[in-house]
Amino acid sequence: MLxxxxxxxxxxxxxxxxFVAGGLRDFFLYRDLGIAEATHGKVIAHLVKANMAPETGxxxxxxxxxxxxxxxxxxxxKFMYEDKETLVQAGDVVHQRPGxxxxxxxxxxxxxxxEIVSPADFKTVGVEPVCAIPAPAPWV
Structure with a gap:
């Protein structure tokens, strides 16, 4: 029983x-969807959107x-997942395995x-570069 x-x-x-600034990345805006509060921190769900052109990613x-x-x-x-370049377009779903x-x-x-993550207070940890990163395309 649930x-x-x-x-x-x-x-x-x-x-x-x-949408507000102040999330994990300053070049994105974040819109809280109330899930962290509803699940008492078990899960977070938020919408993330571009706010500034990519410079360093x-x-x-x-x-x-x-x-x-x-x-x-x-x-x-465009993401690098380990050493694989991956284009993620509208409609695509990516499961990012832990770590x-x-x-x-x-x-x-x-x-x-x-983005949906569990737990809501997940940590982000910098890691050594895996490979070279392509340059972002300029916004026009």
Whole structure:
């Protein structure tokens, strides 16, 4: 039987929360979807969108998380997952296995994605470079 006491019902409408700066990356904006509060920190879900043109990207890192998916809702982004360049376009879903070393290095001006991670207070840890990173395309 599902334990209904460890989470609460949540319904967040677009007007309830705004995109704001101050998240993990200063070149992105984040919109909280209320899931961290509803799950008491078990899961976080937020929308992330481009705020500034890519200059250096995220740098090589990994997350200390049990689960992470990215669902690209608009535009595109280019990642390095270990030594594999990966283009993620609107409609694509990426499951980032725990600890995978990655680098988001390029994205479109309209890029927006839904990110779901467990736990909500996951850590980001810088790692040594895995390989060279292609230069981002200039925004026009």
């Amino acid at each position: 334990d209904k006491t460890t989470t609460t019902f949540s319904h967040v409408k677009p007007a309830d929360t705004q 995220t740098g090589w890192h990994r997350h200390e998380a049990d689960f992470q998916i990215v669902i690209m809702t608009k535009g595109w982004a 995978i070393r990655h680098y988001l290095f390029d994205y479109s001006p309209d890029m927006e994605y839904l």
